[in-house]
Amino acid sequence: MKIKVNSLSNGIHNFALRKNVGEYDLEEPFVGEIDMAARVDKSNGQIIFDCSFEVMARLQCDRCLEYYDEKLTGEFRIIYMRDEVSEEDEKNDIYQLMPETVYVDLTKDFFDYVKLALPMKNLCSEDCKGLCPSCGANLNYETCSCETEVVNPVWEPLLKLKK
Numbered sequence: 001m002k003i004k005v006n007s008l009s010n011g012i013h014n015f016a017l018r019k020n021v022g023e024y025d026l027e028e029p030f031v032g033e034i035d036m037a038a039r040v041d042k043s044n045g046q047i048i049f050d051c052s053f054e055v056m057a058r059l060q061c062d063r064c065l066e067y068y069d070e071k072l073t074g075e076f077r078i079i080y081m082r083d084e085v086s087e088e089d090e091k092n093d094i095y096q097l098m099p100e101t102v103y104v105d106l107t108k109d110f111f112d113y114v115k116l117a118l119p120m121k122n123l124c125s126e127d128c129k130g131l132c133p134s135c136g137a138n139l140n141y142e143t144c145s146c147e148t149e150v151v152n153p154v155w156e157p158l159l160k161l162k163k
Ligand SMILES: [Zn+2]
Pocket: 061, 062, 063, 064, 065, 066, 123, 124, 125, 128, 129, 130
């Protein structure tokens, strides 16, 4: 998402962009379209970009291994200042705006934050019953005749390998 800033007047401006994830070079697990929005607040000394996004991801459940779609959303703020900024500032998404800057490209920032929005743990639903450790049956859809015992989450990665 590129925003032309050199001719932007002071004040609030809103930008929105919808792209197909493929067209936008966002790799798996993202699918469909990504909606990006930026509220831009420009003043003499700085430009503040308040950004938000919405994108679908196709994730694989850690318990039952089924694929499911989850909507991911997020927000972040990027600031460009006329003043010189430190390395520490850049870590906090504060950058220097050079006098010759025409565009500010937020694409990489969107990529970074979209990736951060991916969950640490993938569950198709909070109460997913997972797979039977003995026969591998998906217990969300079927019951099996194995002796039922609660699976210790520690073994879940092994069950995955088994499958
Ligand atoms: Zn599941």
